[in-house]
Amino acid sequence: HEVHYFKKVDSTNEVAKKLAEEGSPEGTLVVAESQSRGRGRRGKKWVSPEGGVWMSMILRPEIPPMNAPQLTLVTGVAVAETLKSECGLDVGIKWPNDILIGDKKVCGILTEVSATVDMVDYVVVGIGIDLNVDVDLFPPELRSGATSLKMELEREIQSVKLVQKFLINFEKTYGDFKEGKFPEILKEWRILSTTIGNYVEVHKRGRTLKGEAVGINKDGVLIVELDDGTLKKVLSGECIHVK
Ligand code: BTN
Numbered sequence: 551h552e553v554h555y556f557k558k559v560d561s562t563n564e565v566a567k568k569l570a571e572e573g574s575p576e577g578t579l580v581v582a583e584s585q586s587r588g589r590g591r592r593g594k595k596w597v598s599p600e601g602g603v604w605m606s607m608i609l610r611p612e613i614p615p616m617n618a619p620q621l622t623l624v625t626g627v628a629v630a631e632t633l634k635s636e637c638g639l640d641v642g643i644k645w646p647n648d649i650l651i652g653d654k655k656v657c658g659i660l661t662e663v664s665a666t667v668d669m670v671d672y673v674v675v676g677i678g679i680d681l682n683v684d685v686d687l688f689p690p691e692l693r694s695g696a697t698s699l700k701m702e703l704e705r706e707i708q709s710v711k712l713v714q715k716f717l718i719n720f721e722k723t724y725g726d727f728k729e730g731k732f733p734e735i736l737k738e739w740r741i742l743s744t745t746i747g748n749y750v751e752v753h754k755r756g757r758t759l760k761g762e763a764v765g766i767n768k769d770g771v772l773i774v775e776l777d778d779g780t781l782k783k784v785l786s787g788e789c790i791h792v793k
Contacts, residue, residue, distance in 0.1 A: 551577040560587040563660060563676040566606035570664070570672040578608040581713070588678065591647070591660055592788060597692065601682035601700075603709055607720075609673045611728055615665035618673055619786065620770045622647045622661045624727045625675050627738045628720040629657055636715050637699060637707060642744035645763065645772050645789050649679075650744060653791070654697035656680050677716075682706045733768060740766065745789060750774065754787035763789075 552574060559565050562580040564587075569578055581604070588598035598604045609621065626643045633641045633649065633656070642650045649657035660676040680698035688696060699707050723735060740746060745763045752759045752774065761776040772784040 551579060554578070554580045556580070556582040558582060558584050558586060561585050561589050561676075562604050562606040563589060563662060563674050566608050566674040566676070567662065567664075570608045570674060574608055576608060576610040576672075579605060579717075580607075581605040589660060589676075590658055590678075596658065596660075596678055597688050598678065599683055599687070601684075602698075603677065603679040603681050603713060605713065606674050606676040609675060609724070611670060611673065613670050614668060615663060615670055617732075617769070618663040618665065618670055619646070619661065620727070620732055621673055621675055621724075622659050623739050623770045624723050624732075624735055625659050625661070625677065625720065627735055627742065628716060628723045629659070629677065629679070630742045631723075631738075632712065632716040632719050633657075633699070636712055637703060639699070639702060641742070643739065643742045644791065645743065645745040645766065646770070646786065651697055651702050653695075655695055656697050656699060656702070679712075681709055681712065732770075736766065736768070736770065739770075745772070745791065749792045751790045751792055752784050752787040753790070754784075759784065759787075760792075 559582045562582050566580045584600045585598035585604050588596035590596040626647055629649050630641045630643055633639050644650050647659040648655050657679045662674045664671045682700045683698045685696040685698050748763050750763045761774040764775045765773045774782045774784055
């Protein structure tokens with residue numbers, strides 16, 4: 551596989567998208583020590599100092615664009631499994647893509663898709679893990695909701711080793727995905743999920759939907775039961791767990 555390593559870039563997702571446009575193959579990896587314009591979901595900024603894992607992968611699965619969001623869940627399962635087995639941490643996944651320790655976020659995933667109407671051209675999956683970083687130095691509004699592996703374990707973790715283990719896990723899970731085993735991966739996801747069973751608020755385009763997250767369907771869509779008992783399918787959005 552092609553690996554592109556940088557000391558500093560604007561955003562590894564941006565670099566990966568450019569490479570994908572120029573024809574870089576599936577499996578191409580872009581890694582940076584720090585990012586000057588790291589991006590989160592919904593146009594948010596992603597703080598990316600040295601010490602974290604900031605990387606993006608180029609994938610070219612032969613799937614309809616509709617199924618591309620499933621790759622976020624596939625990646626989430628691979629990250630969560632890696633943190634569990636390598637660091638012995640009890641991690642959970644908050645739908646659709648936040649990896650949590652307790653109720654604090656330690657990793658985010660940003661999936662960007664380029665496709666025609668019926669086929670995916672490429673998908674860039676960006677992964678940000680707060681590894682050896684001090685979230686006390688983050689802007690105040692992000693501090694309380696975030697944690698890092700170093701803070702949880704009270705020691706530093708070797709990033710190269712963690713990335714290698716993740717790639718091995720991902721290759722396996724992604725291989726299963728391409729063989730049509732998404733239902734099996736979803737089973738794993740459901741076990742790791744902290745969202746199912748929770749009362750949630752989902753924010754999307756200025757609208758808020760409130761209810762109990764009762765499940766996730768075979769496509770990876772969240773099912774929320776509103777207070778009046780009706781079921782709503784939620785494809786994407788910002789999800790808050792309400793206690
Ligand atoms: C989120 O939870 O909002 C997603 C965060 C994704 C951050 C990663 S870091 C590597 C890649 N490059 C970016 O600019 N963003 C993703």
